[in-house]
Amino acid sequence: MLDPAEVAARTAWGEARGEGLSGMQAVLNAIGNRAAYPGWWGHGIAGVCLAPGQFSCWNVDDPNREKLISVDVADKVFLAALNLARRLCAAELPDLTTGADSYYAAGSRRPLWARDAFFKISIGRHRFYRVGLMGDGR
Template sequence: MLTLPLTDPTQAAARTAWGEARGEGARGMLAVLGVIGNRAARPAWWGHDIAGVCMARWQFSCWNPSDPNRAQALTVTDSDPQFKKAQQMAALLVSGALPDITNGADSYYDTRMPRPPAWAAPQFYRCTIGRHAFFRMGPFGEG
């Protein structure tokens, strides 16, 4: 079993995307990877590089101490086809070749939540992919 924090950018991104969006398929994981890339491209309180962004406290629920996805994200192997796909896409992210399908989003939430988070203001909305609504907040919501 791996231990936290993960420092390898490909592993951190793949496991985060898998932990957050494996139920959304490749497109959902691609969108989460886009958010990770957009955050890493605009260093701020959420981290300064891919692994740092993924491991920032309370930013991706799959890494929260009480989240059941945490143990699964640490132990998933290449035998899982969704994880294998997440690794391939994460490698593209690390190499700078991953397309951003989120229109620059740096934040998202699961639309199945009873109500949107307070930060999810309409002027920051970018798109909805699967069950996730994507927003570009930036350090001050610009962009």
């Protein structure tokens, strides 16, 4: 069985290790917001992280993949991501994204799903959006 905190930490590290603690926390928040409302993007924290096509760092052809598989706690940034991910799994991680479940790198081409109506916040070099429905219909 996969440890959800470790999978989430590897995802946050692979996606945002250059974005500091707040950038990695924001990625973890998006993971947590997806896991809270399971659907096409996966079920549970590990399932959300590993769902095909959802987090590019896990793509077989992504150069980050081998790095995130082999990183360990000797890497201080990964250790920080792991500590944040443990807080996510314990439902103790504040949501910096105000409910975002999706994001993209600000310097890349804007995805079709990233409509202004869904924009939540920019954190570091990522723009965060709420694409899925929350339990209250927002």
